[in-house]
Amino acid sequence: MSIRENTVQGFKASAVAAGLKKDKSLDLALIFSERESAAAGVFTNNKVKAAPVIISREHVLNGSARAIVANAGNANACTGKTGLDDARRTTGLLAEQLGIQPDEVLVASTGVIGEPLNINAISGAVPSLVKALSPDGMLLAARAIMTTDSFPKMSYFYGRAGGQPYRILGISKGAGMIMPNMATMLSFILTDIRVDSRDLKRALLSSVETTFNRITVDGDTSTNDMVLVMANGMAGNRALSEAGYRDFKKGLETVMGELAHMMVRDGEGATKLITIEIKGALSSSDAIKAARTVANSCLVKTAFYGKDPNWGRIMAALGRADIEMKEESVDIWVDDVQIVAGGLGKGAEAEKRAAEIMAGEEFTLTIDLHLGDYQDRIITCDLTHEYVTINADYRT
């Protein structure tokens, strides 16, 4: 990634170590737009919502924003009125230092639930955070929001709208709890395209649906999920045509899709990335239910880890997925190797070839139910010893 690919004109970012993470690494990130930006957000549908989720949802309602402040190390969730006060105070501190209004600041948190936020640490770090703002600070910001992530996640897209070049730059974090409608994941997307806030919101919702809402690590959903997008219009394009809008949406989808892939690849303890592709479902809801049930089955995920084309577990998962299915109609492939035809195994040779494919880092499991025309897909990972180690030790 060249330096140019870390920047979008008009945006600056920074990160500092405020002391919220135990290992004293970067834990506080700031993104700032030089001018007013259209903004939109998607937030967790967990009924237990972290304080920053509540505040940011409020602040983004008017469709514009200037800054995003995000911390790792503490989720500021299940912290009651104090948590809300702390989140508001954070936006206030930033607004003061940046010379903008508090409701122009969006706030996000990730980390341990149920512990009070160290607001003094944040308040002490804000001046140096603002001072460190730089056009190529996004990679540092991506590092600062990491929790159990093993690498920072960034994706870039370059497009044209009515002849004018524009950029989309996104970062994200989130290694566990990815599903069903986004889980401990934060993603911040910046673009210099000129787009009105309603179109921005529309493009965001649609792109989230096909990317972040199609991945899973362990079936858990977090209290803190948030995808925020800001568009400052500095590309100078005219109002988007319908074709221009579609191109932009495709660009947004590309960036989010890449980030989503990286998040699953970095799934807690994951060694493999598996696409569960459902075909021939009788309804769209059957297609996604089938994909999710297979993608979240502990038995299927441990079989992936063991490179075992254990299709019986896949059939059992389909059978309890609460979908229309006929055992004798099911075909299953690992990449291009068919292991099940009409509900029956294709034998040892096919399984041997499938096991060889499964030894790799990425493959597709295709399931054709042969009942209808609906299809869907979910990207998942395997369930490993390392997942258990990470999650049994997370707080200690």
Add this chain to the structure above:
Amino acid sequence: MSIRENTVQGFKASAVAAGLKKDKSLDLALIFSERESAAAGVFTNNKVKAAPVIISREHVLNGSARAIVANAGNANACTGKTGLDDARRTTGLLAEQLGIQPDEVLVASTGVIGEPLNINAISGAVPSLVKALSPDGMLLAARAIMTTDSFPKMSYFYGRAGGQPYRILGISKGAGMIMPNMATMLSFILTDIRVDSRDLKRALLSSVETTFNRITVDGDTSTNDMVLVMANGMAGNRALSEAGYRDFKKGLETVMGELAHMMVRDGEGATKLITIEIKGALSSSDAIKAARTVANSCLVKTAFYGKDPNWGRIMAALGRADIEMKEESVDIWVDDVQIVAGGLGKGAEAEKRAAEIMAGEEFTLTIDLHLGDYQDRIITCDLTHEYVTINADYRT
């Protein structure tokens, strides 16, 4: 357990090694009633049903049976028409040797899915299986149906009906895939009480609901689940009064409850048994949904393993359980130590005491939603390194 507690008058059992398990241990079990017995069964609700499930459901429809034959090492599931033929052939072989009708024989299988049953091995073993029948053979039968189980599971109840003593003796297997409506679990219950087959079925359904359907190991449901009960009437009691029926149902529930406990305790890789107790739910469906979601959360289960009273993960699970809840109304206890009050943590001292309790092998997590009068419970276990090891290696 004394020898008397291994027997119910009029029933015999046996087990042999037919060569279906790779380690050549006991894998074929037979239970035989000297006289006609009332019989009832509950079967998996997975849409992919193993051949023996289909055949046994058919055979038990008339409310009576004489024998149960069960094998481990092969599930005879996803085996198509051949599988059905093999299951029928098994009942036929036994019927011939026992001098009864094929539809008086119930059949069950557990093991790997999708591989053809070695019917020759079974057919070769049937004569010695029948020959080995003995009044105290039930413990051997319990051993023969084990797969990844680490110990045989047996429970005994002694009661009186209208002054006449009767016994209930149950065995079961099933260490993984326990949930949501019974999963690779087999359980066979014998009693000498005299009860008509409609009451037997009624008592079975109600007892399954409060016992086997209230446990979970990993949220997967098997293609082979089956609970069968036979009552031969040799206790000589008169027709059951309503009080007598209630007592019998309580006995059945006691036996099944003990077996269910043993199954979770022996959950694949489990080191702890945890009861998730939900109180104050707004509806009965909310109560069970909340209990199941917490009990099946990978993040909660790994925290149990790590002895970590990580209540934030519990709150997050409740928040995505699709139930009515108010974050600020939730109270949570580990045994008698309250760790959450009104949605907020009770602090480090309480968590330290909770962690000490969680270091033990059994505890109760009580969650009061404070919204209504409904309650329910699920018994679950922790998610451990050993679970991953067992399931990544199962077929290899």
